[in-house]
Amino acid sequence: MARKIEIVEVGLRDGLQSESIVLPTEQKIALIERLIAAGVRRLEAASFVNPKKVPQMADAEAVLAGVPRRADVTYTGLVLNRRGVERAVAAGCDEIGMVIVASDTFNRRNQGVPTQESVDNWLEIAAAARRSGVRAQVTIAAAFGCPFEGEVPLTRVLDIAQRAAEGEPCEIAFADSIGVAVPAQVSELFGRMRELLPGIALRAHFHNTRNTGIANAWAALQAGAAALDASIGGIGGCPFAPAATGNIATEDLQYLLERSGVETGLSLRALLQTSEWLQESLGKTLPAMLLKSGGFPRSSL
Ligand code: ZN
Numbered sequence: 001m002a003r004k005i006e007i008v009e010v011g012l013r014d015g016l017q018s019e020s021i022v023l024p025t026e027q028k029i030a031l032i033e034r035l036i037a038a039g040v041r042r043l044e045a046a047s048f049v050n051p052k053k054v055p056q057m058a059d060a061e062a063v064l065a066g067v068p069r070r071a072d073v074t075y076t077g078l079v080l081n082r083r084g085v086e087r088a089v090a091a092g093c094d095e096i097g098m099v100i101v102a103s104d105t106f107n108r109r110n111q112g113v114p115t116q117e118s119v120d121n122w123l124e125i126a127a128a129a130r131r132s133g134v135r136a137q138v139t140i141a142a143a144f145g146c147p148f149e150g151e152v153p154l155t156r157v158l159d160i161a162q163r164a165a166e167g168e169p170c171e172i173a174f175a176d177s178i179g180v181a182v183p184a185q186v187s188e189l190f191g192r193m194r195e196l197l198p199g200i201a202l203r204a205h206f207h208n209t210r211n212t213g214i215a216n217a218w219a220a221l222q223a224g225a226a227a228l229d230a231s232i233g234g235i236g237g238c239p240f241a242p243a244a245t246g247n248i249a250t251e252d253l254q255y256l257l258e259r260s261g262v263e264t265g266l267s268l269r270a271l272l273q274t275s276e277w278l279q280e281s282l283g284k285t286l287p288a289m290l291l292k293s294g295g296f297p298r299s300s301l
Contacts, residue, residue, distance in 0.1 A: 004263040006042060006227040007250060008203065009035050011278075012063075013044040013078055014247055015235035017056050021282050025059045029066040031278060035232065036073055038270035040250075042227070044097065047078035048087040064091035076137075080111055081121060085128045095135040098122045099175075100164060102157050103146035106177075110141075119163050126167030138164045139173040139205060143189065144181035158192055171201040171227065176216065179209025179245065183219035190223030205229040206248050207236070208287070213248035214256060221262065228253060233275040233286030249288030251275055255295060269301045 012032065016023055023031070032043060045067065046060035060077065067075060069092075076095040077088035088096050100118045101107035107115045122138055129136035143157045161172055174189060186204070193202060204220035206213040206229070217228050234249030251271040257264050272290060279286045295301045 001222050002224070002226075003261060005221055005225070005257065007040070007253065007257075007264050007266060008042045008044065008076075008227050008229045009040045009232060009250060010044040010205070010229045010247060011035075011231040011233065011235050011250070013047050013057070014205075014229070015231040015233070017047065017054060018237035018246075019056065019235060019282060021284075022056050023281065025062045025066065027281055028059070028063050031232070031274070031281075032063075032067050034270070034274040034277065036068060036070070038274055039264070039266035041072055041265065042074040042095075043076065044078060044229075045075040045093070046091075048084040048091070049078065049080050061087070061091045064093065074135075079125060082124060082128055085125055085132065089129075089132040089134055093134060095137065095170070096125070096129050097137050097139060097173075098125050099139045099141050100160060101141045101146075101177075102143050102152045102160055103149045105148040106142050106146050109148070115160060119160060122164055123167045126169060130168075135170045136167070137171040137173065137203070138167065138169045139175050139203075140164065141175040141177045143174040144176040144185055145178060147178050154189060154192065157189065158196060161193060162196065165197050165200060169200070171203050172197070173203035173205055173227075173229070175205035175229075176207055176213075177205075179207035179213065181206065181216050182212050183215045186216045186219040187223045190220055190225060194224050201226045203227040203229065207245065208234065208248050209245045214252060217248055217253055218256065221257075230254075232271065232288075233278050233291065234288040235278070235282070235286055246287050249275075249286075249290065251288050251290040255290055259296075268295050272301070 051058035077093035230250040231247035
């Protein structure tokens with residue numbers, strides 16, 4: 001098993017996008033600064049989609065203009081079309097991420113087209129990103145289940161991944177957007193992917209809706225994922241799954257990995273301080289378990 005894994009902080013985008021409170025731009029930048037001080041080196045910083053549809057992300061350009069620029073920090077912008085790539089590149093993103101939803105119904109609700117059309121869009125986006133000299137990665141969402149169609153066949157997910165791989169992504173991620181996955185499913189999907197596309201780095205994205213998120217992250221690590229998404233404080237949800245709770249919390253994941261001897265480069269103490277700060281800024285109790293319990297042993301904090 002790997003003794004090292006990269007944690008990608010998605011609180012700024014996937015997290016804040018689902019919060020009813022819109023965090024002011026300066027607060028978002030302050031959050032990014034705190035996360036970097038805590039050791040985070042890759043962040044999903046904003047999304048470059050229609051601001052009318054996602055008002056929480058309307059300040060994407062302003063956020064990117066205010067973040068610290070460091071050679072060792074990668075800022076990712078979420079895009080869904082060519083226009084988004086142009087905006088993300090102009091704003092100074094180091095990497096763009098695109099999402100393809102594994103089921104047609106969910107993809108239509110999310111992007112207005114069936115899955116296949118989003119695969120085609122991704123191929124165009126990937127080519128545009130390459131021409132602009134930025135890394136491009138793709139996430140296959142609802143890879144473990146769909147809120148509208150129910151079960152999503154593994155063969156369908158693998159087939160989408162195989163077609164998406166033609167865009168030569170730097171990484172393919174699988175997201176359990178509505179929090180239904182269990183570890184056995186994760187092991188199987190990641191295992192099959194490693195056989196099918198051995199050269200491609202894999203990332204995993206889990207939500208804790210049914211309390212399996214952290215177990216799924218562990219399964220993905222054991223099955224060869226090189227990176228795991230997590231959200232500070234466990235903020236976020238899913239607009240298409242009303243009961244969906246947040247992403248797995250960065251501090252909870254850090255606790256699990258650190259105590260298991262898996263290196264991430266993050267500081268649990270600094271993450272907890274950041275999370276407490278965010279809790280105050282948002283004015284609500286955040287779902288991370290470590291915020292309630294603290295770390296262990298006390299002397300380590
Ligand atoms: Zn998510």
